[in-house]
Amino acid sequence: MHFSLGIDFGTNSVRALVVRCADGMEFGAAVANYPSGKQGVIIDPRDHNVARQHPGDLLACMERCVKEALGQAARRKGFRSSLIVGIGVDTTGSSPIPVDASNRALGLLPKWKKNPDAQCWLWKDHTSWQEAARITELAAKHRPEYIAKCGNTYSSEWFWSKIWRCLKTAPDVFDAAYSWVEMCDWVPSVLCGVEDPLKIKRGICAAGHKALYCDEWGGLPDKKFLSLLSPKLAQLRDRLYDKAHDANTAAGQLSSAWAAKLGLPVGIPVAIGEMDVHYGAIGSGIREGTLVKVIGTSTCDCAVVPASKKVKDIPGICGIVKGAILPGFFGIEAGQSAVGDIFKWWIESVCEGSDALYASLAKEAATLEPGGSGLLALDWNNGNRTVLVDPMLSGLLLGTTLHTTKAEIYRALIEATAFGARTIIERIEAYGVPVKRIVCAGGIAEKNPLLMQIYADVTGRTMLVAGSSQACALGSAVSAAVLAGVFKDFPAAQKAMTSLKDIEYKPRPAARKTYNRLFALYQKLHDSFGGVNRKADLSGVMKELLAIKSQSRK
């Protein structure tokens, strides 16, 4: 009997999952909330763009929840900690951490402990939007191939933007950092006791999607290009890495120190770290033809195409990276910068509601007909990641009257995210990546049947739901099991360890017809405000909404 351990570092908490390799049964699961900042995120009331994370939270909370999960498992028959064959880790990203020459995160050192710039620069930190724009500009001019695979736009959420920003605004931190390590690479390196940043096994997933790494051009961006940003960034390149690895490679073996701390066998393999949604895609049963949507505060969409096939660059897609997600496949990632966050904004922040309001709005919104409110929204409250790749876009709500209700607005916001989801699917398919099956994972996929039905109606596709509520941690555990040799490859491990829930959301033809009309209007607004169409005729939008509204009442 084999077990593997998946550890999933989210935005506000870390969770540990003990899984039986034979059938994916969860023997233990625990969560630990980060204590620092606001729900684990260090913010700056003067600048909404700031989002940092204390590295000490990561380690302390990991230790706590792993122990708790192991304790839970130990109360079940057939489990002993010595049966754990491997560990997999996934984290948010791009969340780079400045480290010293001994691979200690600066944020752990007394000198830097209280300096927000010396902490982990969390994925949703958007302070470096100007740097991102400049990188896009420079790459477009000098290295167009660099950004062709990430939708021709480099993001403020990504590795180089953040490090460059740090160099500009906190040069003392930059100078103190020997290297910078993605959270998904750093945690495994700590577990394996790696004390030299140059010896960290870095994953292709974060490297390829966030740091412009590609084997084709020799790894990270070349020094000449980096020196266009700053000579100091060119120098930093020597203290990063030359080669990134897919999930067939181990990050290392569990160190005796951490084995003792966690009560696990010394030397078991630790899988290469991947970003949460990528292991989440594995835990949701990703394969060729399947789109996995991890729907939470934001949404990530993942697809894979066999490495033997030719994949075109897809404009506006966050990344196409060989070896990301599954070894032997191109990994394709897209996403929406805010989904659950938009509902949270509306219900908790604007309407000042609690769980009860979520429930009552959901109930009321479920009684509304598609198009019945006359509302249309753009899901850009946190910018647009795919397909416009523009964090400087913002939300829009159109069609309000003196009778518009908060439930109608809630439903319009759900519909807006569904239109955003459809836009992504259509873009991927337009460039030759078929979407034959959609599996949704994440809290919203499980808890919001209204949203799932709207997604089915808007996209015209059946929405399936991943079997595990911890798809990311499960995917990490799958990777650990493959690495430990329990399975011959990922497909075999996925077959044994992952599943689907019984429920299926099927598109309803009448709703779909109405949503097709609304989606046409959404596209008009999308293209107009997104800059795709600079000669937009929007004169009919409000009237078409009224026409749809009056017809929805028949």
Added chain:
Amino acid sequence: MHFSLGIDFGTNSVRALVVRCADGMEFGAAVANYPSGKQGVIIDPRDHNVARQHPGDLLACMERCVKEALGQAARRKGFRSSLIVGIGVDTTGSSPIPVDASNRALGLLPKWKKNPDAQCWLWKDHTSWQEAARITELAAKHRPEYIAKCGNTYSSEWFWSKIWRCLKTAPDVFDAAYSWVEMCDWVPSVLCGVEDPLKIKRGICAAGHKALYCDEWGGLPDKKFLSLLSPKLAQLRDRLYDKAHDANTAAGQLSSAWAAKLGLPVGIPVAIGEMDVHYGAIGSGIREGTLVKVIGTSTCDCAVVPASKKVKDIPGICGIVKGAILPGFFGIEAGQSAVGDIFKWWIESVCEGSDALYASLAKEAATLEPGGSGLLALDWNNGNRTVLVDPMLSGLLLGTTLHTTKAEIYRALIEATAFGARTIIERIEAYGVPVKRIVCAGGIAEKNPLLMQIYADVTGRTMLVAGSSQACALGSAVSAAVLAGVFKDFPAAQKAMTSLKDIEYKPRPAARKTYNRLFALYQKLHDSFGGVNRKADLSGVMKELLAIKSQSRK
């Protein structure tokens, strides 16, 4: 010592005002709320466009509040009811009432009492939008001059649209109606005991602004044109009126029956009825060069130009009517379909707040800088009256993020109505009607200093506030005093009886600069969604809002 009585019929209540003619001092004031429907408005939960009013409410509430106001005045030294020299009446409009051959409102008769279609069709009833569009179409083709003076668009709020709608959807009511009378004409006719609809003295104000009446083309629309709508409307023309009158004419003399009911002298003159804002403009001291804004649930803007001058037709303006408002002047009316109603929608309906929330949002919104929220809204939740004249437009809110607050949205909605106000001023001035002085009246002008300051900043004009809180009722009282011969003309009466409050809201240069940038964006959205510009480049709107936002923080 002379006194006059002004009676002002609002949407939800009627108020009576006893005024000393010598100086406009208010000796008595009382309000009575209509008991029927929802706050006096008979609605239909299945159709938000329906808004009717029970004529019985008008008479019963008038009697009650007039008596109460007289009772109040009687407790003050120097007043006796016998010193009342005249009565003036203003009402909402266009609010036509179907009456029988004895000038009894159908809604007062047992047979029709419960039939909503037999009641007064209140100004804000929008059921007849299709009829309005058809009238616009037919007039454009056959009688362009008819609609040239009302912005080239006939409104669903107006006389012919409503009556035609009644003919189509409630033919029994239409057939039972001998005639139709505007509320502002009907109430004076009742006070004067007029028992034949053909003998009612109708005011030029409602006739010219709402019923396409003009002396130039012989009064109401000709029968040939009306028969294009329906032969029955052409027949109805014979049972309406040939001649409408300005405020130099009396509607009649107070009947003995109503004199007894109210405790007033028999035979005192009753002034011709005008729509509330028109008498409100008089009560606010309107004169050449002055724009009076009556700011309430909606806003009406009034200006006058001496009849000796040439006035161009102004596209999108509700009406330019000789003799409306002040005798001897062209009356120009414009307006915004919802102002206070938009704030009420946001605060009371969406945010479910009460007076306390109004206060706290106002306080918080007042601390925000112009442009500081990054938000921009269109004030079209109830359509656009001026300058687009399109009830089928709807509201829009743009620039929301995950941090947008309800106070920011409240402020953005105020700003949107300010941009709407500026659009009207600029349109009027562009066609040769100078606006040298702006006087605001109505509850919002008195109670919302934040809004008043924003209006000053957005328009770049000083905002003055009418001295009386009951500007409409005061204007009615002014008209009654002129008619009774207390003053030689309206300017003399206005000089004696009307005043301004001490407060002045002056534009602040820095705010104005920012608002100029925001107004440019407002115009882009306005013209694009309003159909003025069918090739709009909106790609920069969200980014310009962000730029303004970041600069507002310096």
